[in-house]
Amino acid sequence: MSDGRAGIENPCLGLAEAMGLTPIVKRIALRTPWRQTTPYLPLPGLSLPLAPGSDGLGPPWPDVLISSGRQAVGLSMAIGRRASRCVRVHIQNPGVPFDRFDLVSLPAHDGKSGANLVESIGAIHRVTPAKLAAAAATFAPRVAGLARPLVAVMIGGSNRFSQLTPAIMAELAERLARLVRAQQLGLMITTSRRTGAENEAILREKLAGLPVWLWDGTGDNPYFGFLALADALIVTSDSVAMVSEAASTGKPVHIIDLAGNAPKFTRFHDRLRAAGITRPFTGQLESWHYAPLDDTARLAARTWAVLAQKGCFTAPAASGG
Structure with missing residues (x-):
């Protein structure tokens, strides 16, 4: 209810x-x-x-x-x-x-x-191994041409606690572009309604011509497919649910810090980092292991x-x- x-x-x-x-x-x-x-x-x-x-x-x-x-x-x-x-x-x-x-x-x-x-x-959510397995089978053909490692980038946006500014988006997009060129990896990217048209335009412009699959909002939502198929994840800090779902996979979760944050959400991110579950996204792809969240x-x-x-x-x- x-x-x-x-x-x-x-x-x-x-x-x-x-x-x-x-x-x-x-x-x-x-x-x-x-x-x-x-x-x-x-x-x-x-x-x-x-x-x-x-x-x-x-x-x-x-x-x-x-x-x-x-x-x-x-x-x-x-x-x-x-x-x-x-x-x-x-x-x-x-x-x-x-x-x-x-x-x-x-x-x-x-x-x-x-x-x-x-x-x-973190948050209580709907991600389960069975759902991820089904999503992987459905979504895999859509990203079959992308290189490995395959990295999912999940971008939220501004809310009453955090702000995704054009400056932050420009810096993020440049880091992603450099990462693709340096490591020859594939990117799957999804944004949200809160991302905003201006920020999406910046993202598309700076990633143009690179091996990137950016969901345009048409067709089935690939979110579970991203979680299932990614070798690593890059997630904005504005959504406790989105970070929690990523951390339930046991895969490396890199966090993009947005401007502003309520103290309780700062405590959430501090706890995940201290537990070795997440790391800040600095422009480099890292690999580590942790026990998946099972809340x-x-x-x-x-x-x-x-x-x-x-x-x-x-x-x-x-x-x-």
């Missing part, structure tokens, strides 16, 4: 999939005044607070309810009062005491504590444990997917 935004919904789907479950997705929105006051203003039932277009909520209640985002907090608590056996997991800070849920998942850089808190290093799998195991404690289910045997 979430407000439907990809960054809010995907962690919920990632946990469900890691548990081997096929979820029923509920996309919700609250009407005024509950939209502005959730989760502090009590909800008068489960129908009146929902805005037009929201999915309905009602019995039969689920055995597991995975929620994320502020809009879902009060609704999850209300369902918990109606369904005592429902195991409720909230991803992100709910803004209320954690004991209102069975489990709360937060990254360590948020600096919170609680008996039922499952701390992660989603750990949260799935904790959720199954709570289900077992409540006498609901026992975790299925691991499938490797």
Whole structure:
């Protein structure tokens, strides 16, 4: 249950999939005044607070309810009062005491504590070995002409914490161009909506004529294919999710630092570097090894444990997917 935004919904789907479950997705929105006051203003039932277009909520209640985002907090608590056996997991800070849920998942850089808190290093996500294997088979023909090593470059953009300026993009593009010429490697590059037209134009201009595959936004999104096929990854620092997904592969992850950063995200990047998971991108391609991040799998195991404690289910045997 979430407000439907990809960054809010995907962690919920990632946990469900890691548990081997096929979820029923509920996309919700609250009407005024509950939209502005959730989760502090009590909800008068489960129908009146929902805005037009929201999915309905009602019995039969689920055995597991995975929620994320502020809009879902009060609704999850209300369902918990109606369904005592429902195991409720909230991803992100709910803004209320954690004991209102069975489990709360937060990254360590948020600096919170609680008996039922499952701390992660990075973001909960949908990347799995099975998904990467399928994406590799599908996407490999599209980059068959590129040289090895094959490097994936994943570029985000400006948000309320970080800025991708034209100057930063120009420097990055020049470093990438020099890297391709010096090491005769192949590049796969994807940008985001936040990258901006001016920055994309700079990138294309400086990489023109080089063995680079830059996704133009048409056709299937190659993101999982990039993760699967790359020998190394270069990722901008603005997205905890994107860095976490890259670090789940066990491949070298080079970070492009953008201007600005909130202290908690600085703590996230400092922790990854101290653990030997990521290194700054200085224009050189490096090779190293680390244990892949497994935050989603750990949260799935904790959720199954709570289900077992409540006498609901026992975790299925691991499938490797």
